[in-house]
Amino acid sequence: MQIAVNIAVLASIYALICCGYVLIYRATRVLSLAHGELMMLGAYGLYATASLFKGHPLIALAAAAGLALAVGLAVYAALMWRMTGESVLAAVLATIALGILLRGAMMLAFGTLTQHPLRDLGWENASIGLPGGARISAVGAALILSTGLVYGGLFAFLRGTRWGMRMRAAGQNPLLAAQRGIGLHGIYALSWGLATFTGGLAGMLIALDAGLESTLVIIGLKAFPAALVGGLDSLVGALAGSLVVASAEVLLIQYVDPLLSDVVPFFVLLAMLVVRPWGLFGTREELDRV
Amino acid sequence: MNVARSSGYYRTRYGEDFALLDTKTQKAWCAVFVAALLAYPFVAGPLALDLANQVLLASLGAIALMLLTGYAGQISLGHAGLLAAGAFTTGILFKELAAPFWLTLPAAALAGAALGVIFGLPSLRLRGLYLAVSTLALHFIVIYAGGEYETRRGFSTGIIVDPPRLGDWALDEPRAWYFVLLAAAAATLLFAANLLRSRTGRAWRAIHGREAVAAALGISVHRAKLSAFVVSSTITAIAGCLFAYYRGFVSAEAFSLYLTIEYVAMVIIGGMGSLLGALLGTVFVVLFPYAIDAAMNLLGLAERLSSVVFAVNYSAFGLVMILFLVFEPQGLVGLWRRAQDWFLLWPFKQRPLAGPR
Amino acid sequence: MSAPLLRLEKLEVTYHRVITAVQGVSLEVAPGTIVALLGTNGAGKTTTLRATSGFIGLDDARVTEGAVVFDGERIENLPPHRVTALGIALVPERNKVFENLSVAENLDAAVPRPGARRRRSIELAYEIFPALGRLRRREAGYLSGGERQMLAIGSALACAPRLLLVDELSQGLAPLLVEEMMRRLETVRAETGATILLVEQNAQVALEVADYGYVMENGRIVLDGTPERLRAHQDIREFYLGTGGGTGRRRSYRDVKQYRRSRRWYG
Numbered sequence: 001m002q003i004a005v006n007i008a009v010l011a012s013i014y015a016l017i018c019c020g021y022v023l024i025y026r027a028t029r030v031l032s033l034a035h036g037e038l039m040m041l042g043a044y045g046l047y048a049t050a051s052l053f054k055g056h057p058l059i060a061l062a063a064a065a066g067l068a069l070a071v072g073l074a075v076y077a078a079l080m081w082r083m084t085g086e087s088v089l090a091a092v093l094a095t096i097a098l099g100i101l102l103r104g105a106m107m108l109a110f111g112t113l114t115q116h117p118l119r120d121l122g123w124e125n126a127s128i129g130l131p132g133g134a135r136i137s138a139v140g141a142a143l144i145l146s147t148g149l150v151y152g153g154l155f156a157f158l159r160g161t162r163w164g165m166r167m168r169a170a171g172q173n174p175l176l177a178a179q180r181g182i183g184l185h186g187i188y189a190l191s192w193g194l195a196t197f198t199g200g201l202a203g204m205l206i207a208l209d210a211g212l213e214s215t216l217v218i219i220g221l222k223a224f225p226a227a228l229v230g231g232l233d234s235l236v237g238a239l240a241g242s243l244v245v246a247s248a249e250v251l252l253i254q255y256v257d258p259l260l261s262d263v264v265p266f267f268v269l270l271a272m273l274v275v276r277p278w279g280l281f282g283t284r285e286e287l288d289r290v
Numbered sequence: 291m292n293v294a295r296s297s298g299y300y301r302t303r304y305g306e307d308f309a310l311l312d313t314k315t316q317k318a319w320c321a322v323f324v325a326a327l328l329a330y331p332f333v334a335g336p337l338a339l340d341l342a343n344q345v346l347l348a349s350l351g352a353i354a355l356m357l358l359t360g361y362a363g364q365i366s367l368g369h370a371g372l373l374a375a376g377a378f379t380t381g382i383l384f385k386e387l388a389a390p391f392w393l394t395l396p397a398a399a400l401a402g403a404a405l406g407v408i409f410g411l412p413s414l415r416l417r418g419l420y421l422a423v424s425t426l427a428l429h430f431i432v433i434y435a436g437g438e439y440e441t442r443r444g445f446s447t448g449i450i451v452d453p454p455r456l457g458d459w460a461l462d463e464p465r466a467w468y469f470v471l472l473a474a475a476a477a478t479l480l481f482a483a484n485l486l487r488s489r490t491g492r493a494w495r496a497i498h499g500r501e502a503v504a505a506a507l508g509i510s511v512h513r514a515k516l517s518a519f520v521v522s523s524t525i526t527a528i529a530g531c532l533f534a535y536y537r538g539f540v541s542a543e544a545f546s547l548y549l550t551i552e553y554v555a556m557v558i559i560g561g562m563g564s565l566l567g568a569l570l571g572t573v574f575v576v577l578f579p580y581a582i583d584a585a586m587n588l589l590g591l592a593e594r595l596s597s598v599v600f601a602v603n604y605s606a607f608g609l610v611m612i613l614f615l616v617f618e619p620q621g622l623v624g625l626w627r628r629a630q631d632w633f634l635l636w637p638f639k640q641r642p643l644a645g646p647r
Numbered sequence: 648m649s650a651p652l653l654r655l656e657k658l659e660v661t662y663h664r665v666i667t668a669v670q671g672v673s674l675e676v677a678p679g680t681i682v683a684l685l686g687t688n689g690a691g692k693t694t695t696l697r698a699t700s701g702f703i704g705l706d707d708a709r710v711t712e713g714a715v716v717f718d719g720e721r722i723e724n725l726p727p728h729r730v731t732a733l734g735i736a737l738v739p740e741r742n743k744v745f746e747n748l749s750v751a752e753n754l755d756a757a758v759p760r761p762g763a764r765r766r767r768s769i770e771l772a773y774e775i776f777p778a779l780g781r782l783r784r785r786e787a788g789y790l791s792g793g794e795r796q797m798l799a800i801g802s803a804l805a806c807a808p809r810l811l812l813v814d815e816l817s818q819g820l821a822p823l824l825v826e827e828m829m830r831r832l833e834t835v836r837a838e839t840g841a842t843i844l845l846v847e848q849n850a851q852v853a854l855e856v857a858d859y860g861y862v863m864e865n866g867r868i869v870l871d872g873t874p875e876r877l878r879a880h881q882d883i884r885e886f887y888l889g890t891g892g893g894t895g896r897r898r899s900y901r902d903v904k905q906y907r908r909s910r911r912w913y914g
Contacts, residue, residue, distance in 0.1 A: 031419050082616050088418045089365050093558060094615050096551055101608025107601030162755055169745045169756040179700065179739060181731035181758030181806050221547075228423060259441070263434040266427035270412075273424045277416055283747075 001132040007243075007250045009140040012147035014242035016202040017223035018230070019154060020195035025232045026171040027191035030083070030091040034099035035199050036220025038075070041102060042068040042200020043117070043207035043216060044110050050120035057121040064204060065197060072196025076189040084188070103217065115212040117204070125209065139209040146205065150198050154235060167191060171233070222262065225269035231282020240280050244268060310483055331468045339464045341577065346471035347536060349572040350529035352556040353475075353482050354522040356568035359557055361486060362518035363498030364413050365422040369553045371429035372523045374545035375405050376530020378436045381449035381540035391454035395531050402527020403520050405432070410519030414512050429550060437542035448541030451534050467536060474532060478525055482565055485521070494518050555607070559614050561621025570622040578610070579603045651675035652718060652842050653699070653735075653810055659712035660694050660703060668694040668708070669866045676810070681836060681843040683853040683874075686863035692846045693740070695863070696814055699844075700737040701727035717810070734760045736808035740815045743799035746788035750779055753787050753798055754805045763807030772801035775834050793824050800828075804835065810842045811835065817849040825849065829856045854878060 017039065024032045032038075046064035053060040079098060083091040118125055118139070126138045158164035170177040170187040178184055203216055223242070230241025249264040272279065301307055311317050331339055351373060358364050376398040383389040383397055405428075412424035440446060453462040461467060485491050493514040496504035505511050534540045552575055560571025582603050618624055653676040660669040669691040676682045686692045697703050699715050701722070715723040722730055745753050754772055759765045773780045776797040782790065787798060796816065803811060813832065817825040829852050832843055847853035854860055854874040862870040862883065870880065877883050 031423070079612065079616070086615075086619070089359075089422070090558075090615055090619065092419065092422060093554060094612060096554075097608045097611035097615065099608070100548075100551065101605050101612065104601045104603070104605025104608060108598055108605065111598075112601075165748065165752045165756040166758070168752075169748060172745050172747050175702070175727075176739065176743070176745065177756070178727035179702075179731060179737045180756060180802060181728050181736075181760075182756065183728045183758075224423075225427065228420075259438065260434075263430050266430040269427045270424060270431070273412055273416060273420065273427070277420055 001130075001134040003250060003254060005130065005134045005136050005140075007247050008144055009136065010250060011242045011246035012144045013202060013206060013219070014223045014226040014246055015239050016143070016147045016150060016205070017199060017220055018227040018238035018242055019150065019235060020199040020202075021224050021227040022230075022232060022235055022238045023154075023191045023195040023198070025227075027167060028080070028084070028091075028171075028188050029088070030080070030095065031224070031232070032095045032195070033092060033221075033224075034075075034095040034102060035195070035224070036217035037099040037102040037106070038068075038071065038196045039199040039203030039206075039220045040106060040212075040214075040216045041071060041203070042196070043203035043212050044106060044115075045071075045200065046204040046207065047110070047115050047117045047120065047212060050117050055122065057123060060121060061204070065201060068200025069193045069197040071200070072193035073189050075196065076185075076192035080192060081185055081188065084184075099217075103214075112214070115207070117212055118208045121208075123208075137209060139205060143205045143209070146201060150201065151235065151239065154194075154198075158235070163190070218262070222265045225265035228269055229272045229279055231279025233283055234279070234281035237279055237281030244280075327472060331465045336464065339468060341580065343464060343467050343471055343536065345573055345576045346468070346475045347529060347533060348553075348556070348576050349475045349569055350478050350532070351526050351553055352560070352568040352572040353478050353565060354525035354529070355553050355557050356560075356563075356565060357482055357485070357494070357525075358518050358522035359554075360563045360567070361491065361498060362494035362515065364410075364515060364518055365418065366409065366425045366519075366522075367422045367547075367550055367554070368409055368425035368429035368432075369526060370545040370547065370549035371425075371432035372402060372405060372409070372526040373530040373533060373549065374436050374542065375401050375432055375523075376527030377534040377540045377545070378439065378449075378530075379527070380531045380534040381451055382439065384451050385443070385445070385449055391531075391535065395528065398527045398531035399524050402524040402530070405527070406520035406523030407516060409523060410516045413515045413519065426547075429547065433542050433545055436540075436545070440542060448539050448543075451538050451540060453538060454535050461535070471532065471536075474528075479565060479569075486565075490514070490517055555611050558611065559621050561623030564621075564623045566626070567621050567623040570626070574622060578607060582606050650678075650719075652678040653844065654716045655695070655699070655713070656716065657713035658695065658698060658710065658715065658723075660691075660698050660708055661711045662708040667711075667866065669698070671713070672863070672866070672868055673713075674861050674868060674871070676842055676844055677859075678809075678842050679836070679840060680858040681832065681845060681856055683845045683847055683850075683857035683860040684863060685847055685850045685853060685860060687848060690863040691866040692863055693814065694866075696737070696812055696844075696846050698723060699730075700735060700812055701725050701730035728758070731758065731806055731808075732760060734807070734809035735812060736803035736806040736810075737812040738796075738799050738803045738814060738816070740818065743795050744787040744790070744802065747786065749784050749786055750790070750798055751783040753802050754779075757802050757805035759805065759807040760809070765805075765807075768805050768807040771838060772804045775804070775831055775838060776801050792819050793821075796820060796824075796828060797831075800831070800835070804839065804841075807839075808841055810844065812844050812846070814846050815848065816845065817847060817852055825852050826855075829853075832856060850877075850883065 017035065020035050020038075021032065024030055024035075042064065045067040046060065049060040049063040049067070050057070053063065075098065079094060080091075083094050086094075124138075127135050128138060128141060129135055156164075158168055166177070166182045167187050167190065169180070170182055170184055174184055177187075199220070203220075206216060206219060226241040226245040227238050228241070229244055230237025230239065245265045245268050248268050249261060252260050252264050311320055330342060334342065351369065355366065355369055358366055379398040379401040380391075380394040383394045389397070409425055409428055413421050416424055440448065453460045455461075461470060486494075493504070493509045494517075496507060496509050497511055497514050501511050504514070537544075556571035556575045557568060558571070559574050560569070561567030583599065586599070586602065614621060620627075655672055655674050658669055658672045659667060661667050672691070672695055674682075674684070684692055684695065694703075694708070697708075698710055699717075699722075703710060703723070710723040713723075714721050717730075717733060717735060720733065722733065722735075725733075745756065748756065754769050759768055778794060779797055779801050782794065787795065790798060800811075800813070811832075816828055816832075820828065832845070833856055835841060836843055845853050845857060850860075854877060857874055860871065860874055860877045861868050862877070870877065870883070872880075
């Protein structure tokens with residue numbers, strides 16, 4: 001039972017991170033390897049707002065989320081729009097370079113000590129008992145809840161709203177989308193904004209749970225196999241992939257070797273690439289286009 | 291018949307198309323350069339000598355990655371994993387069997403070739419992004435295997451490797467290392483340059499251009515891709531072996547993703563599709579942190595920022611990489627060629643064709 | 648004749664800075680008319696169209712001379728979505744629809760011209776193509792060629808265009824369907840008052856509906872006039888309509904039939 005809870009928490013962490021990879025890839029065909037750093041930036045945003053709005057934790061959270069959205073838009077406006085039309089390698093390398101730059105800048109700005117935003121917000125990470133004898137931390141529950149909300153919101157946005165449809169249209173056929181009057185830069189900036197927003201949210205919640213340190217970046221990197229396993233262009237796939245990777249990771253750590261934690265996602269990824277490179281729910285033709 | 295001399299030079303024989311150095315000036319410059327390289331260790335101080343050794347060592351890996359990515363067009367983010375494979379093969383053979391270097395070096399090369407096949411297999415099905423990701427996954431797995439060996443055998447801080455010995459003589463002095471590494475780098479460079487002029491090299495460029503067309507021309511795409519991976523990772527693993535001996539120390543921590551990124555940066559900053567680019571990129575990337583250090587000392591920031599030198603390096607490196615990607619995708623070679631053209635044409639400056647762009 | 652809605656002035660387009668695909672093309676499209684731009688493969692029709700719809704930069708081509716003027720505004724260097732916002736919608740030759748989106752979503756995704764009524768434009772698309780109404784929830788990737796063409800025109804109409812550019816409408820459609828589509832275009836004009844520029848290889852059907860025609864060859868306009876005039880022209884009859892000739896020296900429609908017949912014999 002406890003294992004099921006652990007899987008659920010880990011899967012929702014991965015899923016919350018993954019949707020950033022998927023959103024950016026779907027719209028712009030770029031795999032953002034700066035996602036881990038952007039997550040961390042989101043978490044530091046919370047750290048900053050937590051001390052700014054002392055005693056108003058909810059305001060601090062909202063401000064930090066808004067900040068993350070703005071950072072995503074800024075990243076596109078400052079760097080990534082220049083990469084449209086460049087080769088896949090150049091664009092991916094630009095995200096890697098951005099990640100390095102951000103990591104260095106964050107070390108300069110915030111130091112390398114582990115921070116505890118939860119304490120700054122004045123909250124306790126209570127442990128909640130569940131039927132069946134399992135326990136879940138309050139932040140863990142919040143993680144599952146917000147993953148559900150984010151995915152629900154994204155599905156509603158992409159399926160139900162006009163901007164969501166335009167986003168899907170632009171991802172599928174940018175030329176035709178431009179002909180239909182859709183401004184591609186706007187769509188791309190929006191997807192970067194949303195991706196950084198969700199990633200930042202994930203970063204904040206993880207930081208609330210486990211403290212804020214540089215291992216956050218590794219979690220971000222470990223989540224992207226989940227996105228690939230599910231299929232890089234599918235949100236449903238991201239959910240499924242996160243579940244697969246999280247289950248494999250929790251079970252193997254439990255029954256085989258705790259040291260495996262860092263590589264399990266990559267083993268799953270390789271297995272998937274051999275069997276079904278486009279992922280569980282991905283589109284098959286994508287492979288030829290990249 | 292003696293045709294009137296015109297400016298420029300024309301190749302009149304087939305062999306001249308293949309010559310590595312085809313003018314007298316080039317040959318002369320090359321000789322001067324080689325002489326300078328040979329004289330270098332006798333004038334350089336200890337730090338300068340260590341830097342030169344680092345550059346030479348890294349240039350092996352950079353040339354290997356350039357062959358794979360710059361010429362054959364196969365993206366790899368697993369370069370540090372391959373270096374690690376070479377280094378760990380050396381370390382493990384030394385620790386377990388006390389093997390001498392003339393056994394560990396070929397063993398590392400073999401391990402590299404085998405891993406090259408494994409790294410290359412995904413490339414038969416995957417392209418672009420997916421290939422990059424699969425090599426990245428392999429990187430983590432190799433590093434995990436190395437780390438696992440360290441912890442299992444109780445070398446949790448790393449494996450200590452003694453310098454290579456030949457009879458009584460041990461290779462432990464920087465100046466001797468310099469000549470060994472110089473020879474290795476020169477051999478790799480010549481090998482790469484010659485390979486690129488051969489059928490294999492042409493096949494690589496063809497699959498880089500367009501796989502379907504290459505296949506239609508009778509090139510076995512699978513063989514070309516696999517051979518690119520195998521050649522590249524063999525060289526890289528040999529570099530890893532030398533790295534292990536040079537440092538005298540092997541640890542999984544040394545082969546982080548950041549190392550891969552440094553190598554990719556060498557190729558990018560140097561300029562894709564050029565061996566000269568690989569060398570220029572290596573020099574740039576290896577010296578960059580020292581240059582930043584020196585700059586901070588000059589500005590008097592060193593004391594204040596001494597605890598965060600690492601962070602300054604990181605962000606400056608990221609920034610430089612972005613600047614190159616955005617403003618000079620041709621890399622240092624692009625700058626170099628433009629400078630050459632400028633001097634060639636001076637004082638007759640040519641403007642690009644007018645027109646809206 | 649009132650001031651033209653679209654005017655190309657001595658347009659010259661160069662690919663990769665060296666290959667000139669279109670040289671000195673001038674044409675005028677008066678508001679409320681259907682104008683046909685005819686020519687065989689490689690005549691420069693599509694390039695002209697791309698220069699008008701803002702797509703010229705994508706193929707490393709640029710307008711090196713001349714201008715594209717839409718409603719008094721120069722548009723040759725605008726990006727595609729700005730051109731659409733001014734009221735020019737293109738029905739492209741290939742990749743006509745968003746295949747993973749449903750028919751309704753295809754229509755919804757289009758951004759209407761500012762000031763136009765969105766809902767009205769979409770309703771109009773359904774009115775002109777009732778078949779789309781029945782297929783609303785169907786994914787566009789599963790539509791037949793004819794249905795796709797209807798959806799492509801419909802979603803262009805959802806942009807509420809003042810000028811509709813139609814590229815190779817007849818390609819890949821059955822002859823009966825082509826005539827049907829041409830009639831629908833006349834309906835479009837009647838209902839929306841939109842001006843239409845038809846780019847076609849199939850001169851026969853295009854001249855049925857057009858008010859005026861231009862003929863391009865090798866990147867130049869070689870002939871223009873009313874459909875009656877063009878149909879009467881000897882060369883047009885021979886090369887584009889396949890009905891003229893009579894001199895016997897050049898290949899005529901009859902010879903083609905003869906050839907087919909003999910081939911059947913041999914086969």
